[in-house]
Amino acid sequence: MTDDTNLFGEPLPRLGAPLFVERWSNRKAFWIGLYAGQGMTVPAICDRLADGVTPNTVSGMISQWGYTLPPDQKRSYGPVKVMLAAKDRTRIAAEAKARETSMSELCRRVLANVARDQLWKAVLDA
Numbered sequence: 001m002t003d004d005t006n007l008f009g010e011p012l013p014r015l016g017a018p019l020f021v022e023r024w025s026n027r028k029a030f031w032i033g034l035y036a037g038q039g040m041t042v043p044a045i046c047d048r049l050a051d052g053v054t055p056n057t058v059s060g061m062i063s064q065w066g067y068t069l070p071p072d073q074k075r076s077y078g079p080v081k082v083m084l085a086a087k088d089r090t091r092i093a094a095e096a097k098a099r100e101t102s103m104s105e106l107c108r109r110v111l112a113n114v115a116r117d118q119l120w121k122a123v124l125d126a
Contacts, residue, residue, distance in 0.1 A: 024061070036062055039079070080111075 006012055024032075028049070035045045042055045042062070084092070089103075096106040114123055 029061075032058060032061065033065075033067070036067060082107075 004012055028051075031049065032045055035048060040048070042059045045058055046053055046055050092103050092106060096103045099106060101109075114120065
């Protein structure tokens, strides 16, 4: 007999409630998985869901599912994939060349400045 079996070798029943019970709909689990796969942080996932779920609950479920962030997404920054028309991409490439930088760096700087300085209206509502 071990500490986790009875006299007949059967496992002992667990006392108390389960440590974690999955009670989410498939839809909610899908969105959490999608957002996590896109590299969003757990607080950002909670903000996007906006249904009162806490960061601890989301990170607990992600952990229980066995998902771990790829090494390049464990930092507080990550890639953003954006679809662009060919002519816009050509304009960005020309501007990057004129500034002697890469397209990626130019886009990063523009987006970071817009976000940091809250220039959304100036850029999007023009």
